Ligand SMILES: [Fe+2]
């Protein structure tokens with residue numbers, strides 16, 4: 001639960017968004033029964049870079065369109081409102097880091113690989129391993145996004161503290177509880193707290209903010225938050241794959257809480273290794 005005091009404390013050190021953005025308006029339009037995909041399209045129309053992204057996405061081979069899609073209206077009809085929401089959210093969150101010149105990201109590249117691989121593993125979990133959860137299509141679609149943004153706070157802390165933060169994460173990124181403790185000691189807050197505050201200000205759905213805030217909590221404390229459990233598992237296997245360490249199945253309750261069979265974690269670490277190899281290629 002994000003508090004005003006927390007926002008004030010973090011804002012004094014880290015750049016935070018000032019207002020909810022376009023994704024929040026799109027989400028409100030989706031939730032409003034009087035609004036249609038056309039209304040969602042009208043919001044997209046007001047943001048040229050998002051409009052280009054939406055049209056580009058509708059033309060991707062995944063959607064198999066015969067004639068090129070050229071209008072927002074067509075693109076929205078093909079993609080559907082929930083996919084548009086995910087695209088707007090991703091664009092907004094990535095746009096938030098425009099101040100970080102990609103050429104100078106250098107040392108933070110591992111953070112991006114970790115973020116993208118976690119998004120991909122969340123998607124694989126949803127489509128291949130968690131079919132028994134009967135996730136709705138929009139929940140499936142949102143899994144990549146939540147995996148991608150789960151360490152949002154890390155990018156902000158990198159923006160604010162640069163070398164000191166990179167050094168800390170390189171030393172401790174595979175030991176999340178210790179990393180969080182050191183973040184608290186050095187900066188007065190942790191990346192999960194910063195990420196939750198940004199998510200709250202941007203008006204992200206509550207279960208996404210919970211997943212950002214709680215993905216490093218012990219499994220027993222998040223057993224009733226399926227989205228957080230999924231992110232926590234994906235984060236753990238991607239970290240293991242990146243560091244070359246193994247996840248000891250008997251220490252991991254998350255797969256059990258998600259109703260996954262024994263051995264799933266090992267299989268997921270292998271899949272994460274493949275994703276990372278692909279991203280590095
Ligand atoms: Fe994290």
Ligand SMILES: [Fe+2]
Pocket residue numbers: 114118150151235
């Ligand atoms: Fe992570």
